[in-house]
Amino acid sequence: MIRIGLTGWGDQDDLYPNRTKAKDKLQLYSQYFSTVEVDSSFYAVQPRDRMARWAAETPDSFSFIVKAYQGMTGHLRGKPYFNSTSEMYKAFRESLEPVIEAGKMQAALFQYPPWFECNRDNVNELREVKLRMEGIPCAIEFRHRSxxxxxxxxxxxxxxxEQGWIHSVCDEPQAGPGSIPIVPIATDPHMTLVRMHGRNVSGWHQNGAPNWRETRYLYRYNEQELLEWRGYLQQLQAQSEDVFVIFNNNSAGDAAANAQMMMELLGQPIKPFPDRTEPEKEEGPEQLELF
Structure with a gap:
């Protein structure tokens, strides 16, 4: 089965009527897509009660891909929040428990930074991570071409x-060593993850710039590009029972529209987006001009 979703649900404006409250968005999101990548967990390990609420607000068939906390993948800058690595992993695992108990935990996603090269030390680190995450499916995304x-x-x-990592196959700008090619090969018979980052070459290495989040994933796939990816998805489906496709090209809100385009190309049913046109304001009664 090929399942389509987005990175996060808070900023996907296409999906929500005007003035939808934040607390109502996940439930509405789950009417359009059957999976989601939780991105907020990268910035902070989420409280158990919040994860439990998210699990409760979604249908039984819904699933979560939860991004690993930044301290677990070498992204953290500044003072660590946790006193030790063991404490950090313990907190992250505990935060996942409500989603696991609800049967909605698809995988934890470990996205490594562009400076995480292929060398012996980093290979050994991946072995250690898998031991710390024993019993929880883990997907891995590299950002270094090596x-x-x-x-x-x-x-x-x-x-x-060999280690039981779920391969993340990525579509992203080809912008030197800090980007990876499309490698449509599954490493797990049950699941493969695909992440669609867009192809904005000029914005890919803008980390640290004041508006990098507004430009890095600024890209809308055209139909020909998605048709190419339909072929890749069919290849992956022949290798892996389930293929999860996450659209992350949302700097300008393109992810939801592209996700539905892909669903249509795969022959999957879609729900039309709501009409977000603001009603025209009625003019008041005409004022008589006395002078």
């Missing part, structure tokens, strides 16, 4: 398969 260079590509994929 993992897929000719001399390492087959060994990388074999290692992921």
């Amino acid at each position: 993992w897929y260079e000719d001399k390492f590509r087959e060994r990388t994929l074999a290692f992921l398969k």
